[in-house]
Amino acid sequence: MTAAQPEPAPACPVHDYTPYELKPLGGWTAFYDELRQEAPVVRNEFGRGYFIPTHHEDILAVLQDPETFSSEALVAYEPDPSYKWIPAMIGGEEHRQWRRQLGPYFSPREIEKVDARVRARARGLIEELAGRGTCDLMTDFALKFPTAVVLEVVGLPEDDLPFLMALEEDINHAIGDPGDVIRRKVTAIDAVKRYLDGKIAKRRAEPADDLITKSLDMQIDGRPVTDDELLNWWQFLVQAGLDSVAGMLGYFFHHLATHPADRRRIVDQPETIPAAMEEMMRAFSFIVTGRKVTRDTEIAGCPVAAGSMVQLALKMSGRDDTFYDHASTVDFDRGTSNHLAFGAGPHRCLGSHLARRELRVALEEWHKVIPDYRLGEGEPITEFGRSSGVNTLPLAWDV
Amino acid sequence: MKVSIDLDKCCGHARCNAVDSELFQLDDIGYALHADIDIPPGAEDKARQAVGECPERAISLD
Numbered sequence: 001m002t003a004a005q006p007e008p009a010p011a012c013p014v015h016d017y018t019p020y021e022l023k024p025l026g027g028w029t030a031f032y033d034e035l036r037q038e039a040p041v042v043r044n045e046f047g048r049g050y051f052i053p054t055h056h057e058d059i060l061a062v063l064q065d066p067e068t069f070s071s072e073a074l075v076a077y078e079p080d081p082s083y084k085w086i087p088a089m090i091g092g093e094e095h096r097q098w099r100r101q102l103g104p105y106f107s108p109r110e111i112e113k114v115d116a117r118v119r120a121r122a123r124g125l126i127e128e129l130a131g132r133g134t135c136d137l138m139t140d141f142a143l144k145f146p147t148a149v150v151l152e153v154v155g156l157p158e159d160d161l162p163f164l165m166a167l168e169e170d171i172n173h174a175i176g177d178p179g180d181v182i183r184r185k186v187t188a189i190d191a192v193k194r195y196l197d198g199k200i201a202k203r204r205a206e207p208a209d210d211l212i213t214k215s216l217d218m219q220i221d222g223r224p225v226t227d228d229e230l231l232n233w234w235q236f237l238v239q240a241g242l243d244s245v246a247g248m249l250g251y252f253f254h255h256l257a258t259h260p261a262d263r264r265r266i267v268d269q270p271e272t273i274p275a276a277m278e279e280m281m282r283a284f285s286f287i288v289t290g291r292k293v294t295r296d297t298e299i300a301g302c303p304v305a306a307g308s309m310v311q312l313a314l315k316m317s318g319r320d321d322t323f324y325d326h327a328s329t330v331d332f333d334r335g336t337s338n339h340l341a342f343g344a345g346p347h348r349c350l351g352s353h354l355a356r357r358e359l360r361v362a363l364e365e366w367h368k369v370i371p372d373y374r375l376g377e378g379e380p381i382t383e384f385g386r387s388s389g390v391n392t393l394p395l396a397w398d399v
Numbered sequence: 400m401k402v403s404i405d406l407d408k409c410c411g412h413a414r415c416n417a418v419d420s421e422l423f424q425l426d427d428i429g430y431a432l433h434a435d436i437d438i439p440p441g442a443e444d445k446a447r448q449a450v451g452e453c454p455e456r457a458i459s460l461d
Contacts, residue, residue, distance in 0.1 A: 064408075064455065103428025108413055274417075337414050338454045345455075348410040353429060 012302040013038050016045040019077070019288075019385030020178060025254065028385050029284075032316055033328070040300035047077030047178070050290065050309035051299060054316050056323035056340070058300045062291060062310060063345040066091055069291035069310060071347055076290035076311035078182065083189050085236035086229055088347060094220060095346060098233075101218045102350060105153075105211055111353045114153065118358060121148050122365040130369050130399070134376050137393040141366075142249035143242070146358055150241030153354070154234065155210020156199070167192050168242045172388055192238055193231040200227055211237075240351060244287060245358050247389020248341075251284035252277070252363065254393055255330060257375050265332060266363065267371040273363050277356070278337035282318040283330050285341035288387040289314070314340050373397040400438040401461040402446050404431045408457035415449040415458060423449055431457070 015035075023031070035042050036054035043051050053059050062069045071089055073079050081089075087098035104110060125145055129135045147161055147168075156164070170188035174181040199212055207213045215233065218225045225233075256263040265272055293308040304310065317340045321327040324334075342349035349355065378394030404415075411430040415423035422445060424432040438446040450458045 060454070100428065103411070103430075107427060107429040108416065108425060109427070109429075336452060337417065338452050340454060342412065344412075345410060348412060353413065 011039055012041050012043050012051070014043045014045060017385075018046055018178070019044075020175065020181065021385060022175070022382040022391070023385070025381040025383055025390055028286075028383055029315060029319070031385075032313055033319060036316060036320065039302075041302040041304075044076075044311070048079055048309070050076035050311045051302065051304055052076075052311045052313065052316070053299050054320075055300070056317040056320040059312050059314070059317045059340060060344055062299065062312060063340070063343055063347070066291075066346055068294055068297050070294050071291060073292040073309065074290050076288075076309040077178075079292060079307075079309050082186055084232050085239075086233040087350070088236060088240075091346075097220050098218075099346070099350065102215075105214065106350050106354055108353045111357050114149075114354075115357060115361070117152060118149050118361050119365060121145060121152070122358075122361050126366055126369050133399040134394065134396045136378065137253050137395050138246065138250055138390065139392070141362075142246040142253075142389075142393070145249070145362060146245035146355075147242045149354070149358055150238060153211055154237060154241075155203070155208055155212040156238075160195075163195070164192070164238060165242070168239060171239050172243045172386075173384075173391070189235055189239075192235045196231050196234045196238075197227070200230065240349075241354075243388065244349075244351075245355050247286055248281065248284070248355075248359060249362055250390040250393050251286065252280050252359070253366075253395065254375075254381070254390065255280055255284070257373055257393075257395055259330070262330065262332060263367075263372075267367050270364055270367065272332055273360055275335065275337075276332045277359050277363065278339065279330055279332055279334050281341040281359075282324070282334075282337075282339035283328070285314045285318050285339065286383070286387065286389055287314045287341065287343075288312065288385070289343065314343070370397050400443050400446060402436045402438055402450070403459050403461055404434050404436070405457045405459075406431060406434050408455045410455050410457075412454050414452040414454065418449045418452055419445045422446070 040055050040058060041051055041053050043049060070091055073081055074088060087095055122145055125141050129140055143165060147165060151158060151161060167188040170184045174184040203213045215230055266276055289312045291310045293304050293306055295306050297304050319327045342352040373395045376394035376396035379392050381390050381392055383390050409431045413425060413429050416425050422436060422442060426432045450460060
């Protein structure tokens, strides 16, 4: 007699694939589309196994119920993480206090104030590239631009950009044996924290007009935040600030490079950019988050036991054709931005307003200088099943 | 026409504010400022649009 795990409900098909596999661009999207056709919830046995809701309604329901679906673990195949991203992996009243205090620095009003600096960053990078006629959008622009903005907002020196980008590579893009990937990720997270630790004493001695200084005065439950909490928050900020905007830019520019009519529209009518952006976020959102189940429950009729992990691939929501007509088509006239690219519920991305501004500025400034471009020669463009964008995006244009 | 915003459901996406920043004002952290909003004549379409735009479904027509 085998000591069997309980069989998943028959309505929940079981797969066994690794999210670390690199597929050609579009490969993971196609795979997720297939999973959606199979059932409202599927299961992947990778790691300790996890459930994957495949429709918008169920993904939204999970995100809106943080007590049942806790963010104490955010990566479906890392159910007992050794790191603690603040405030993402905190819940309840404590989480509300963090968001109340951090919120003013990331509000739409505040982001409006940094517009000029964000624009100057973008212009600087684009002007450097313009005469070259080719670039790798990822390494030459998409990975540098958001990182530089975050460094400025947080209060870290520009010279540290390459160092932080190398560590970020390990946190989000490590390839290889899963155990090795996790080890590299944890090592890099610790390295970022040690680097940031050096800044605490400096800022206490010499306060600056940056987020590091402002965070020092924060309070939780009436007591000052600890150095460890500050490090966990800043490490998470550096990580969150780098990859998501970069990844989104990769997908934006790939679409625009391969759809000349859409690109022409943005060039001729730049006022279309906000709507175009929202539509591309809906169609290409690549963020994959997760939750840990705190009590026996069900998702779309599929029983899910306490302790289970749930994976939320936000693209599943955006491409759900029971929620969006012609979901797999990018349509700049769709006229809606109610997608879940920034999540939903209390953990809705704190950086969403900054991210939207960076994306808009990048599209506006790039197309003023380089309006016509195409895919260039280079390595095959691939993507992970993890929460990561494309690895490379060669572009070429006439100079 | 009146619109209600469930402030417990509001998670600060600010999509309503993007439809009309005067009608749908935000507090200092970017969440809905008012739970009850009178929609002036002529602005009904904007109000309906905002209802659909909220990812949390926090906005409803009264």
